[in-house]
Amino acid sequence: VNPKQIAAEKAVSYIQDGMRIGLGTGSTAAYAVSALGRRLEGETLRLSCVATSMATEQLAQQHGIALETWDRIDRLDLSIDGADEVDPQFRLIKGGGGALLREKLVAMVTDREIIIVDDSKIVPALGRHPLPVVVTPYAWQSTQARLITHFGVPAPVRYAVDGSLFLSDDGCYVLDMAFGAPLPDLETLEARIKSIVGVVETGLFIGLCQHLIIGSSTGEIREQQMPRQ
């Protein structure tokens, strides 16, 4: 049993005719796109979908899922995405795949954000996974220096597989801040990092997950729901 896949299929079962849907990014979210594609082969669902990355756009097109443009959408009923860490309050670290900016923009307008993970992503406190921070390329070295000075932790720039600097879909670089767990001052940390000149967005998602689906390699699926804050 693939824990990511069973969680993804469960999440896709909540999609109903007429819904506006946000499609997440990453290996777990990709299972959801595939599962939605299979549902669309068997039933007629009129959906308005948006994708959180160019990779997911391509995947959606491969699965026959039409995509909507943002001038025609102001809210989403349901979005399905993965996460790198989830704490007991449904707070998340996202951005290991580098799509956190678009994922956060989608989550912000989503009524029910379903986060699908395997049970290895559930943690008592966030921070073992580095916190991805999106920065503007211009003078990024000075932004990195400010982050290191302000927070006193390493903030290495992310590299792509080919050895060049990792460039996000939005043309930004990503710094992976190594706070360690537990993240300090979690409620204010997001605002403090975002306030730094040169920072575009952080991978901290607070109050943005309403529904958690956890797949286990034993085949068990656990679900937890939280009202939107």
Add this chain to the structure above:
Amino acid sequence: VNPKQIAAEKAVSYIQDGMRIGLGTGSTAAYAVSALGRRLEGETLRLSCVATSMATEQLAQQHGIALETWDRIDRLDLSIDGADEVDPQFRLIKGGGGALLREKLVAMVTDREIIIVDDSKIVPALGRHPLPVVVTPYAWQSTQARLITHFGVPAPVRYAVDGSLFLSDDGCYVLDMAFGAPLPDLETLEARIKSIVGVVETGLFIGLCQHLIIGSSTGEIREQQMPRQ
């Protein structure tokens, strides 16, 4: 007498051999680049210069000013830039030209930021000029909606001369928030706007100007200095 030009020439007179220099953007800053080019024809100055826009990069090259890369610079001794509004506390609205992100990144690492303006830019309180806010293109409509909801003022997207959306050098759009003067809660406004998901930077510059040079059409030049906060 051109008030912008005489202010620019005064600012350039502070540039000394060995300095690291930030070159601003816009019509007033362009006079400074020209004036620096003329100085370099007559004297030998070893400078390390960075430009705050692609337009200024081109202008610098046309004037024989070599540009440095950010992996070789961590601080700047002196930068020269313009502003759309300046208040009595040296607080600025910048971004009418759309280069505010790079201008702010440069100002952040500058020991002496010299702002050069004609006297029409001096105001008792900021806000008559719209406040430019840089946003990410993806789902920018949702970011605009959040800004309008949070602040209750119009935030139209900026258009280029050709009728397309204005795109900054960093590939972002600009919303011009029409607060009106005086800007409310000036000290916290910058942080509040920046905290909105999708916002990259605001055109509010607080504590980032150390030296003001004001040119008048009468030929008078006034200077005011403030220690770095």
